[in-house]
């Protein structure tokens with residue numbers, strides 16, 4: 001792959017000298033950090049460029065004498081680019097389309113390489129252009145964490161870690177690990193702890209159990225805890241979870257240097273992702289480019305978002321239909337449709353329910369109802385098929401895949417949907 005990058009870099013340098021560059025990247029953390037690395041590289045080269053951050057590959061693509069650079073997307077849309085002159089695709093998604101000759105394409109799947117994020121690829125590209133670009137490794141690391149590729153470190157990812165200003169510590173996978181522990185526990189939406197997440201009284205109980213007390217009126221942060229405090233806290237948390245396996249709650253914490261201070265890479269990644277998905281991609285991008293104003297705005301947006309999410313999770317804990325091997329949460333207008341899918345995902349990885357439990361969430365979305373379906377843990381039945389069999393009877397569109405699917409139904413069908421769904425879920429259970 002290094003040879004392919006080198007060849008692509010040569011063409012990139014030639015073409016970008018003659019034409020302005022248009023960067024088109026994905027709206028998640030990996031895509032945003034990839035775009036930021038590309039922007040910084042182009043600035044150093046003194047090239048002219050523009051940026052679009054998109055939710056998905058655009059339906060219509062035209063180029064006005066520009067050089068197009070797709071990042072973190074495009075591997076399943078290569079055939080749509082056959083008419084475009086001077087187009088690059090740097091992506092790590094599965095390749096499901098045939099590459100026309102005109103497209104310059106970098107994807108680790110072409111070379112049988114290990115997993116690497118798009119931001120990691122763009123970083124390798126940037127480093128090939130100029131050795132001084134190693135300062136951008138911190139962004140690549142945040143992108144890597146964003147795509148959850150930091151758990152199994154490969155050779156390629158190691159290259160990035162070596163170049164980044166990062167400190168790695170083993171600890172509880174709660175974030176931010178750098179802020180007072182009581183807040184981290186209360187807003188621990190990444191690891192739902194029954195009775196603790198979103199519950200300030202529960203937080204104080206767990207801290208008391210672990211013997212963690214305030215010092216000068218302030219709680220320590222997770223990374224400041226002593227070994228004893230840490231292991232007691234882990235025990236207390238595991239006691240509250242169904243899944244008593246500590247491999248899910250302990251792992252590497254990446255502290256990366258940003259704005260001249262060590263910060264938790266997961267927290268930054270989550271903030272960048274949340275802001276972008278809520279429609280503030282430019283703020284996310286500016287944070288990555290070191291803009292302090294953007295950082296302040298992002299913190300506010302992210303705090304509100306976390307507040308919403310915690311309120312939603314608490315709503316779920318008291319409002320649901322519990323079946324033998326499933327739960328249905330009909331949130332109506334109590335949870336926004338923009339976060340109902342995230343809520344379903346959080347529940348599915350929270351170890352609140354046994355492996356294979358089907359999780360269905362519903363929220364009003366204008367005159368429709370947005371339905372999200374997930375499977376707790378990794379194995380279970382095909383939730384897309386389940387939704388499809390309901391929508392085939394009552395109407396609606398279904399999308400997604402076996403482990404995560406969704407559909408929209410009309411509001412009039414609210415009761416009919418639940419009735420039909422529970423019927424299918426109950427019958428299937430009996431069949432097994």
Ligand SMILES: [Mn+2]
Pocket residue numbers: 030031072092117118147
């Ligand atoms: Mn990605």
